[in-house]
Amino acid sequence: MMALLVGFTSATAQETQKFTAAKHNEYGLVYSLPVTHFDIEVTAEKIVSKAGPYYKYAKKYLSIDNPITADAQRLRLKDVVITPYGVADENNKYLVQFKKGSSPFMMLSSSGLPLAINREVSTDVASMTTDKKNPVQKAVSPTDAFASVLPGELLVSESTAKRAEMAATMIYKIRESRTALITGEAEQMPPDGEAMKLVMKQLDEQESALMALFVGTQTTETITKHIHFVPSEELSRKVLFRVSDFNGIVGPDDLSGEPVYATLKITQRGELPVNEKGETKKLPKGAVMYNIPGEAQVTLEFKNTKISSGLYQVAQYGIQFGLDPDMFCDKKAPSYAIFYPETGAIKEIGLCSGGN
DSSP: OOSOEEESOOOOOBOEEEEEOOGGGTTEEEEEEEEEEEEEEEEEEEEEEEOOTTGGGHHHHHOOSOOOOSOEEEEEEEEEEEEEEEEEEEEEEEEEEOOTTOOOEEEEETTOOEEEESSOOOOOBOOOOOOEEOOOBOOOOHHHHHHHHSOHHHHHHSOHHHHHHHHHHHHHHHHHHHHHHHHTOOSSOOSSHHHHHHHHHHHHHHHHHHHHHHHOEEEEEEEEEEEEEOOOSOEEEEEEEEEETTTEEEOTTOTTSEEEEEEEEEEEOOOOOBOTTSOBOOOOTTOEEEEEEEEEEEEEEETTEEEEEEEEEEEEEEEEEEEOGGGGTOSSSOEEEEEOTTTOOEEEEEESSSOO
């Protein structure tokens, strides 16, 4: 099963640091190989619907067939993105000893992950990211709308049916006024274009407010949550998190939501490199260790539908090997290497001079 589940976590990107092998550190540099973690970014839309007080009269007065008839709230999944990132493994910490008199350098993340040797890299290392809520797309409150456009005495003296009729009458009057302004037939036209825009805007707002009394309102809020887990053994439809209409993205044990299932299948294990004869290469003395990762297929399902599926490199399913440290100390043509911080695998390797 998964080694760790932490919902709604947050962290910042790790900054890169440069360390040079020199006399002061006896030409030795310390680094840690990573364990691959997954950050699952879940984006959902929270939709809150409210019925207008006159929805029963929407068909009679405005010929509207589908007004909102009851208050409701639901959560709709929009997107799920799985991003692997590396976390330093304290059980895989190494000291690499370079030749005396040489000056190779390593770029490390703030947690000690190897990013490059003899090559400066400026890109921040991916890490867990922060949950967020986007601004709510507001709709007009039916009660406030009614109070803002109708005379105060009608709010307390008339029946619901009468109020609905008067609200509908005002909608039609607003539409007539708008048409008269557009056609130039209004008794009193605005003095200029800006005044015309302002009047039209006010009419639109009044009509929307009154219409909300019949059709209801709907507000939408986009929510982003981050689920964090460490892939370990294979999984078959394990509940990763749940989606609740009222509580949002919740943990796997919160039965208020419907489950999102995770299936993880290891598709490839890392293997030691071989030479031209097909023989396993020997580990160089004092090697700069790196990971040869394996691969896994990760699939997420919600309501019997795949919402995310992909192949990911995973350090835990691989094996470790090493590079000869002397290759980075050649004064005429030193080598460089760049590593994937999420897996500790070699991304690129070459010579620092002569065309790389």
